[in-house]
Structures are given as structure tokens and as C-alpha cells.
Amino acid sequence: MALDASSEVSDEALLVAFGNGDREAAMLLTARLTPRIMGFSARMLGGDRAEAEDVTQEAMLRLWKIAPDWRQGEAKVTTWLYRVTANLCTDRLRKKRGIALDTVPEPEDETPGAVEGMIEADRVRALETALSALPDRQREAVVLRHLEGLTNPEIAAAMEISVEAVESLTARGKRTLARQLAGQREELGYVEN
Amino acid sequence: MSKTDENETGLTDAALDDVFAAARATVPEPRAEVMARILADAEGEIDRRESVSANARPAHRFDILRAAIGGWPAMAGMATAAVTGLWIGVSAPDQLSVLSGGWIEGASANSEFELEELVPGYIALMALDEVAP
Numbered sequence: 001m002a003l004d005a006s007s008e009v010s011d012e013a014l015l016v017a018f019g020n021g022d023r024e025a026a027m028l029l030t031a032r033l034t035p036r037i038m039g040f041s042a043r044m045l046g047g048d049r050a051e052a053e054d055v056t057q058e059a060m061l062r063l064w065k066i067a068p069d070w071r072q073g074e075a076k077v078t079t080w081l082y083r084v085t086a087n088l089c090t091d092r093l094r095k096k097r098g099i100a101l102d103t104v105p106e107p108e109d110e111t112p113g114a115v116e117g118m119i120e121a122d123r124v125r126a127l128e129t130a131l132s133a134l135p136d137r138q139r140e141a142v143v144l145r146h147l148e149g150l151t152n153p154e155i156a157a158a159m160e161i162s163v164e165a166v167e168s169l170t171a172r173g174k175r176t177l178a179r180q181l182a183g184q185r186e187e188l189g190y191v192e193n
Numbered sequence: 194m195s196k197t198d199e200n201e202t203g204l205t206d207a208a209l210d211d212v213f214a215a216a217r218a219t220v221p222e223p224r225a226e227v228m229a230r231i232l233a234d235a236e237g238e239i240d241r242r243e244s245v246s247a248n249a250r251p252a253h254r255f256d257i258l259r260a261a262i263g264g265w266p267a268m269a270g271m272a273t274a275a276v277t278g279l280w281i282g283v284s285a286p287d288q289l290s291v292l293s294g295g296w297i298e299g300a301s302a303n304s305e306f307e308l309e310e311l312v313p314g315y316i317a318l319m320a321l322d323e324v325a326p
Contacts, residue, residue: 018235018239021239021242021243022233023235023236023239026232026235026236026239027232029235030228030231030232030235031228034221034223034227034228034231035222037203038220038221038222038223038227039220039221042221045215047221049221052221053223053224053227056223056227056231057227057230057231057234060231060234061231061234061238064234064235064238065238067238068242076323106198107239120215120218120219122218123211123212123215123221124215124216125217126212127212127213127216128216131245146213147213147216147217149217152217174206174209175203177202177203177204177209178204178205178206179203179207180203181203181204181208181212182203182204185208188208188212190204190205190208
């Protein structure tokens with residue numbers, strides 16, 4: 001498979017090619033899918049990079065193993081991967097839930113100079129912390145919709161629920177995030193005049 | 194003005210969208226080492242599958258036949274029937290003559306039946322043959 005034609009080949013076609021022993025297809029799929037799955041798993045795991053890398057490798061390994069049985073047209077590779085990754089993340093979070101909740105940092109309301117010093121990295125960190133406190137399904141829906149940029153029907157397929165259920169989960173998730181981040185309004189740079 | 198603005202219990206939708214945008218802009222990139230591990234997994238999976246298919250013995254014609262008739266038990270039954278048939282054909286014409294009431298005879302027995310007895314229409318057939326020019 002020629003590299004210059006790689007952008008025109010769908011993930012599904014590449015996976016079938018890999019299932020037939022095409023090593024170049026493996027390279028293309030790795031380059032194409034790993035960053036997305038890494039980003040998604042990191043956000044699902046509250047920014048834990050090491051855990052996210054492990055989950056990404058495990059999800060991709062499962063993809064390699066299922067490749068010979070993959071049937072084009074039945075599902076999108078990304079949808080399947082998001083589902084597998086979300087399940088892997090949920091399993092890991094459940095195992096360490098008690099510890100994780102104790103280690104979530106509390107907002108420091110009285111930090112001097114925090115208003116001026118707020119940068120985007122702090123917003124990201126605050127969001128990661130707030131996301132970690134969301135129920136699993138709400139977090140998954142919010143991350144897929146607002147950070148991964150999937151459409152509601154795509155999220156519905158990945159989560160195996162209805163579009164209406166996706167809308168409900170994202171709406172509730174956003175409301176909860178808004179309330180949680182309200183305590184850090186000043187640090188986030190949203191000072192009311 | 195959004196609902197969150199009104200009750201002042203949370204961040205506004207616009208502010209929350211800003212936070213989402215900041216998060217989207219800072220995607221954690223996988224390290225080269227992780228990419229290499231994932232690619233090695235893929236290569237290993239292809240190697241494993243190729244190894245399995247290479248070790249698989251190509252099917253022999255006899256294997257296909259044996260499978261088609263039902264495996265080794267069916268083969269044993271067929272072998273028994275073949276040997277029995279051979280034994281009947283070669284070594285037991287006299288016994289066969291007894292069992293068949295004399296219709297089938299061995300080489301040593303005298304013929305007790307004429308062709309006309311075995312084929313009743315034979316005489317009529319011969320007669321027709323004689324009449325014909």
C-alpha cells in the first residue's frame with residue numbers, strides 16, 4: 001500500500017489489510033489512531049499519562065487481535081476503539097476509585113496572585129480534576145462530545161445508547177462541571193466586574 | 194443570558210466552552226516509545242498468525258476422504274465390509290450355493306438350472322429370432 005495514498009484509505013480498509021498481513025497498514029493505523037486514543041484515555045483518566053499509555057497500548061492490541069475477523073461496513077474502527085478504551089478506563093478508575101477521590105486537589109481560593117497568573121494549562125488541569133469527579137458515563141459523553149469532537153450519533157454508537165440519552169448525559173455533565181469549576185471562577189480568569 | 198449566569202451557581206456556558214477549547218488545544222501526545230511498543234505488538238500479531246498458518250499441515254487426499262465418510266470408525270466399517278466381500282467372492286462359493294438355495298454355485302458344483310428357467314421369456318425371444326428373415 002503506497003504511503004501517498006494512505007490519507008484516502010479508510011481506517012476500516014486499513015484494518016482489513018492488516019488482518020491479511022499488511023505490515024504497512026499497521027504503521028498507518030498506529031500513526032493515525034494512537035494519538036486520538038491516547039488523548040481520549042488521558043482525559044478519561046484525569047490526565048494520568050502513564051495509565052493512559054497503558055490503556056492505549058491495550059486498546060490497540062485488542063484492535064490488532066480482532067483485525068482478521070473485522071467486517072467492513074459493520075462499524076467504524078474509531079467507534080469501536082472509543083468503546084474499548086472507555087471500558088478499559090472505567091475498569092482502571094473503579095479499581096483505584098477510593099484512592100483517587102482522596103487525592104483530588106481542592107481549589108485554593110485564597111492563593112495570592114492566582115487571578116493574574118492563570119494560564120491555559122491551569123484551566124486544563126482544573127477541567128481534568130472536575131472531569132474526574134463526574135460519573136463514568138457522564139464523563140465519557142462529555143469528553144467525546146466536547147473534547148474529541150464526536151457527533152451525538154457517533155457517541156451514541158460508541159456508548160451503545162440512544163442519541164437522546166447522549167444529550168441527557170452531556171447536558172447533566174456540563175451542568176455538574178460548571179458548578180464544580182465555579183469555585184475556581186477567579187483562578188480561571190472569569191472575574192465578574 | 195444563560196441559566197448558569199442567572200443563578201450564579203456555575204460557570205457560564207461561554208466560560209465552560211473556553212475551558213474545553215483550552216483542553217482541546219493541549220492534547221497529550223503519545224511518546225515515540227509508546228508508538229514503538231504498539232507497532233511491535235502489531236508486528237508480533239502478524240508473526241503469530243503467519244506462524245500458526247505455516248504450522249498447519251496441508252490436508253492430504255486421504256484425510257479429506259476420511260473426513261467425508263465420517264472419520265476412523267466409518268473407515269473401519271468400510272474395511273471390514275471390503276474384506277468380507279473379498280472373502281465371500283474368493284473362498285466360499287459352495288457355502289454361498291447353500292445359502293442362496295442353489296441360485297449361485299461354486300465352480301465345482303454341477304449346474305442344475307438352465308437359462309430358460311432363470312429367464313422365462315428366453316424361449317419366446319429365441320422363437321422370434323427364428324421367424325425373423
